[in-house]
Amino acid sequence: MRPIGVSMGDPAGIGPEIALKLVADRRCDVPVLIIGDAGVLTRARASSGLDVPIRTVASAQDCADATGVAQVLAETAMPHDLPWGRVDGRAGKAAYRYVAKGVELARDDQIAALVTAPINKEALRLGGHSYPGHTEILAELSGADEYAMMMANDELRVVLVTIHHALRDAIDSITPEAVRRAIRLTHDALRRAGITAPRIAVAGLNPHAGENGLMGREDLDIIAPAVQRARVAGIDASGPWPADTVFLRARTGEFDAVVAQYHDQGLIPVKYLGLERGVNITIGLPFVRTSVDHGTAFDIAGKGVASHASLLTALDHARTLAGLR
Structure with a gap:
């Protein structure tokens, strides 16, 4: 062996x-x-x-x-x-x-x-x-x-669109292609892990996922089109969902993974559940x-x-x- x-x-x-x-x-x-x-x-x-x-x-x-x-x-x-x-x-x-x-x-x-x-x-x-x-x-x-960081424990899996960027730079790095890539890598990784039909939630960037443009247009103009393109490609992706509730929904079984837009948005929920239970997986x-x-x-x-x-x-x-x- x-x-x-x-x-x-x-x-x-x-x-x-x-x-x-x-x-x-x-x-x-x-x-x-x-x-x-x-x-x-x-x-x-x-x-x-x-x-x-x-x-x-x-x-x-x-x-x-x-x-x-x-x-x-x-x-x-x-x-x-x-x-x-x-x-x-x-x-x-x-x-x-x-x-x-x-x-x-x-x-x-x-x-x-x-x-x-x-x-x-x-x-x-x-x-x-x-x-x-x-x-x-x-x-x-x-x-x-093409690669991405997945943080996982026995309750939650999170993949990041942007990783080690200053927050100002991270926002500029969130593009339709970056979001689509993260969704695709997540889908492929979950399939390899034995999940035949992964359900992927995509977190919004702005509060309340932008409230239809009232709190910023990134969710409407960048993230939503990327999610739609992933769905056309046969991936069960949905969103953008408000980030303040989507991780709880995944934790209770509604989704198999969450694609988060930047480092702390995705890692705080995982690490809050306990550092000793978490694992970092590089996908791609x-x-x-x-x-x-x-x-x-x-x-x-x-x-x-x-x-x-x-x-x-x-x-x-x-x-x-x-x-x-």
Whole structure:
């Protein structure tokens, strides 16, 4: 069985600790290949009091079909004095290397899916890689022209039209083509996840979805035509719906997913339901990628108290999407 790859994330954050806790969890019953740093993982094991073997491998093919063991593809050898919980360019550079190696392995079908632990954007920039986030790195390295961020838990799925933009820029980036693309990617992703006839709600941009132009014309002139084009193409899309109620309607089962127009509009409802339950899924890539729904948590890094619940949820979604169930 091909392992699921887990990129370790920022070595100064909680990524190493939660990666170890993941493989130590009995619910993790598939082989996992941690793409990271064996020395950092050893330090994390000591600080968290875990009793999990750490084994380095030379390649993904050398990863044993075993669980309960931290099998590590060592991409770096970080200095022993790298402090926990601090922004460091060395850590940012290393985190990028882990993701890049994960993309390479996924594209070559050496891993069944890629699950990513959190990175720090400031450390990434100090390390010479300026990206708004994981999603943009993955899209560039994989050559994906069309992609989107889906945030999901067991009650709600949300896909974003615009991702990491300043709000003023996000509004300008909401075009009919951008909305249609998000709807289409959502439809295709839900079909691959086993939903044969996805029902997709599209959130409006303005209060009350614009009130027929009384509160802005974006919903009438941009979003509604995109929804109609999607329906003509055979997609069960509807809207634009007022954003203050559409997420509740989806949560209670009326829709399978909501397409939201900008970052906070879509992510606040998902994250309000609990960070430990959420997972970030990049749709449109040529491979399965999921991630935790939280950051590097520098305030608790190296203290042994980080929860791996979101990483376990991300692994669970990756297994489903990769057809490993």
